[in-house]
Structures are given as C-alpha cells and as structure tokens.
Amino acid sequence: MRTDIYNSPQRRRLFQSMKMGWYDVCPIEEGTGIPLSEQTVPYALYHCHKVPQQTIDEIRQASVAVGKVLMQSWDIIRNLDEETLLDYGFPEESIKLVKFDSLPPFCMRLDWCWNEAKGIKQVIETNPQTPSFWFECTEGNTKVAEHFNLKAPIFNTQQILSLSLNQQIERAAKYLKKSHTDCNVTFTALNNAEDLGTMRWLSSHYHHQSTVLPIEFLRIKDGKYLFDSRTGKSIDVLFMWYPVEWAINDIDEDGNRLWQGLEELIFKKKIVIVNFASAFALQPKSIFALIYDLGLQYLSSENAETVINYFPRTSLSQQDIGDTYFAKPILGREGEGGFAVKSGKMVYSSENSNDWYRRQQLVYQQLLELPKLDVGGEWMTAVWGSWLYNDGNDKLVSGGLGIRVSQSEITDNLAYWCPVGC
Known part of the structure; x- marks a missing residue:
C-alpha cells in the first residue's frame, strides 16, 4: 500500500524535522499579497525520485557552461545604451541602477527542460534575482x-x-570601505513562511552576526541611511529577496514612492544590496532574445557553442519563432502569464495571469516538450532547477539542484517540490 505523498503523518514528521516551515503553502491574494491560509495546499512531496548520478553530473556541467555565457552577457548588458535596454523590457526606473551596480551577481537558479527521452537539454530561463527553491536544492x-x-x-x-x-x-563591505565585521548585515524578504524562512536559513550560512527581518520593517532616514524600524539600527549590507520591478512601484503608508530614496542611498554608497540590481540585469526573460540578437560573434567560441547546444531559440518577435512557441511576459515570474501555441492554436496557458503580467511585453521561445515523471503513481510535468554561485573571481560554480513537478503543463508558484536522490 502506497503512502500518501501529499498528506500523511510520515510526511509531516519528515519535513517538520527538517525545520521546513513551508512544506505546505498558501496561495497569495492578488492585490493585497495576503496569504490565503484557509486554502493551504501541499508543496513538498513525501517521495524521492531516483536519478542516475550521470544525469546529475551532466546537468551541473551544462549549468556551468550556461553560467559562462550569462556572465559574459552581464558585462555586455551593463554597457548597452538606455534605448536598447528599454527595447528589451527593462523598466526605465531600473536602468540607471543596473548600469551603476558593479558588484557581479552572487547567485542564480537556471530552469531546465532536461528531457533525456526526447534528447532535449535546453535552459528555459535564468532566475538570478529573488530566487526561490533554494533550501530544497541545497539541503532538503x-x-x-x-x-x-x-x-x-x-x-x-x-x-x-x-x-x-x-x-x-x-x-x-569593501565597496563601502569597511570591514564586514564592522557592517550591520541584514537579510529580508516578504513576511511569509517560505520567503522569510528561506532568509533565516540563508543567514545561518553567514559566519558573522546578522539580522533577519520582514521587509515591511525597512525604513529610510532623510536620505542618510536605511534602518530597522523596530530597533532604529542602521543597515550597511542588505540581502533583499524582493524583485527590483516590485521595489520600483512600492509606496509607503502615506502614498509616497520609495524607490528614489533607496536609489539615492545606493548611489551615495550608504548601503550595498547584495544580488540586487546587478542580478536584475540578467532577470528579464528577454535576455535570451538579446543573446540571440547580439549574435554569436559577440561571444567567445566556447560560449557560442554553449548557446547552440543549450539555449532555445528566443525572440521579441513571434514571427521570428513561427507558429509554434511558448510566450511569457518579460518580467514574468513563476509561470505567471505564460501560454503555449502549437501550429497557431493555443494549447495551454498559466492558471495564474493577473493584469500585471497581461500588460507586459512578451518574449517568444521555441516550444519545448518537458519531461513527464512518475511521482507516486501520477505522471507529472517536471522542470529542473540548478544553482550557480559566484566563486569570488566572478566565475560561476555549480551548487545544488532539484525538480519541481506539476499536474499541469506549466510549473507555477504552487508546483510541488519532488525531492531527488541517487
């Protein structure tokens, strides 16, 4: 008799013993961001999908190769003119900061269509800024x-x-001309179990004292410093798990936009936000289209070969891709607003498509057939996530990886975590 992979005493005991407070998750109410706790659904599955070690090694090697392309592209993107960045969907308010932030990305998660049965090994997108699915791939x-x-x-x-x-x-810290031991280091995210729980877990890997706080407690003092409103303590180095495009549009309780004040602190080097604007340079889904539009001559021969082997054809123009493609908003996240077209007819679309994503410019990508896995007796669509980290010399090294699975064709923010082992 099979154990229930969604809801069983064994499942609860396992994930509670791991101190993973988000093994069940809540949908978020559109417009308010409030978790709908009465609609809690399972996230972590009581299952471990066995994967050949060779597959793990190959995904990691391919991820490092893709990382080299992205780091070379990062350098190119930061030196493009404003008009070009606007054409590729960068918010106007983000451009000055993207070009200013010279600290290279700290990390990123690549999403892969790794369908060995069909011979498809293609990177779907990169998620360098505000990445999720972190604890699961690293420790879980x-x-x-x-x-x-x-x-x-x-x-x-x-x-x-x-x-x-x-x-x-x-x-x-050196960028601020300080020692890291003299800096007030803070980790912040939205105040929900997954986001803030992940930040607490991440902060445990920092070897010195730090603070973890919900993002609503951040305040700016007269253009002089950022501080924790609960304690009044100023912040020097911030790891903020929060999208740039959301921060641009945030307002305080008096209706004032906060972006200008935050931007001013960064420009004056009053604060450094790790993996923020520099990572956002690689976040828009249009980056793959830009890589193709620039042409392989802009890349090293090794990186050009990687693009040919692992990058799906991607464009801002549907005509360039043809009548079979996957379309998604340039600033889309977690599958929101995506849809697939085959021979000119829509075949499936995201169940989550609020107006923020519907209004955005689209990017069009070669339609890929995602693999199906038998998970506890059910066939589910699978997307691999693979982590890369800056080694200190601005080369990306491979970290953890994992699988998200869904009963639908698009993995969204409520897709399951399917643990893997060898």
Whole structure:
C-alpha cells in the first residue's frame, strides 16, 4: 500500500524535522499579497525520485557552461545604451541602477527542460534575482534522500553556498570601505513562511552576526541611511529577496514612492544590496532574445557553442519563432502569464495571469516538450532547477539542484517540490 505523498503523518514528521516551515503553502491574494491560509495546499512531496548520478553530473556541467555565457552577457548588458535596454523590457526606473551596480551577481537558479527521452537539454530561463527553491536544492534533497535510503545527489552544496555568500558580503563591505565585521548585515524578504524562512536559513550560512527581518520593517532616514524600524539600527549590507520591478512601484503608508530614496542611498554608497540590481540585469526573460540578437560573434567560441547546444531559440518577435512557441511576459515570474501555441492554436496557458503580467511585453521561445515523471503513481510535468554561485573571481560554480513537478503543463508558484536522490 502506497503512502500518501501529499498528506500523511510520515510526511509531516519528515519535513517538520527538517525545520521546513513551508512544506505546505498558501496561495497569495492578488492585490493585497495576503496569504490565503484557509486554502493551504501541499508543496513538498513525501517521495524521492531516483536519478542516475550521470544525469546529475551532466546537468551541473551544462549549468556551468550556461553560467559562462550569462556572465559574459552581464558585462555586455551593463554597457548597452538606455534605448536598447528599454527595447528589451527593462523598466526605465531600473536602468540607471543596473548600469551603476558593479558588484557581479552572487547567485542564480537556471530552469531546465532536461528531457533525456526526447534528447532535449535546453535552459528555459535564468532566475538570478529573488530566487526561490533554494533550501530544497541545497539541503532538503540530502535529508529526504537519506530518509528513503538513497544517496544525496550532491554532497557539498552547503559548503559551496557558505563560501560564496561570505565572499560576496566581504566584497560588499569593501565597496563601502569597511570591514564586514564592522557592517550591520541584514537579510529580508516578504513576511511569509517560505520567503522569510528561506532568509533565516540563508543567514545561518553567514559566519558573522546578522539580522533577519520582514521587509515591511525597512525604513529610510532623510536620505542618510536605511534602518530597522523596530530597533532604529542602521543597515550597511542588505540581502533583499524582493524583485527590483516590485521595489520600483512600492509606496509607503502615506502614498509616497520609495524607490528614489533607496536609489539615492545606493548611489551615495550608504548601503550595498547584495544580488540586487546587478542580478536584475540578467532577470528579464528577454535576455535570451538579446543573446540571440547580439549574435554569436559577440561571444567567445566556447560560449557560442554553449548557446547552440543549450539555449532555445528566443525572440521579441513571434514571427521570428513561427507558429509554434511558448510566450511569457518579460518580467514574468513563476509561470505567471505564460501560454503555449502549437501550429497557431493555443494549447495551454498559466492558471495564474493577473493584469500585471497581461500588460507586459512578451518574449517568444521555441516550444519545448518537458519531461513527464512518475511521482507516486501520477505522471507529472517536471522542470529542473540548478544553482550557480559566484566563486569570488566572478566565475560561476555549480551548487545544488532539484525538480519541481506539476499536474499541469506549466510549473507555477504552487508546483510541488519532488525531492531527488541517487
């Protein structure tokens, strides 16, 4: 008799023992951002999908190759003119800061269509800014694999994360002409179980004192400093798990926009926000279209070969792709607003498509067939996530990886985590 992968005493005991407070999740109410706690649904599955070690190794190697392309592209993007960046969907308010922020991205998660049965191995998109699915790929897989008497897919993921995180915070402190031990380091996110829980977990990998707080407690003092409104303590180095495009539009309780004040602090070097504007340079879904539009001659021969091998054809023009494609908003996240067209007819679309995403310019990508996995007796669509970290010399090294699965064709923010082992 099968154990219920969605709701069983064994499942609750396992994920509670891992201190993973978001093994169940709540949908978020559109417009308010309030979690709908009465609609809690399972997220982490009581299951461990066995994967050949060769597959794990190949995804990691391919991810490092893609990371090299993205880091070369990052340097190109920051030197493009404003008009070009606007054409590729960068918000006008973000451009000055993207070009100013010289600290390279700290990390990113690549999403992959890794369909070995069909011979498809293509990176779908990159998520360098405000990434989720972090604990699961770094620590969670190891613990679940052990529970099911399987091997961890990767053994040193937490050491890789810790080394990179500490190096990046030290670099941020030097940018302010301070020692990292003299800086007030803070981690922040939206006040929900997954976001804030992940930040608490991430902060445990920083080797010195730090603070974790919900984002609503951040305040700006007269253009002089950012501070924690609960304690009055100023902040020097901030790791903010929050999208740039959301921050641009935020207002305070008096209706005043906050972006100008935050931008001013960054320009005056009163604060450094780790993995913020520099990472956002690679966040828009149009980046893959830009890589194709620039042409392979802009890339090293090694990186050009990687684009040919692993990047799906992507364009801002539907005509360039043809009548079979996947379309998504340039600033889309978690599948919002995406839809697939085959031979000119829509075949499936995201269940979550609020007006913020419907109004955006679209990017068109070669339609890929995602793999289907047998998960507890159900066939589900699978997307691989693979982590990369800055090694301190602005080269990206491979970290953890994992699988999100869905009963629909598009993995969204309520797709399940399916742990993996070897």
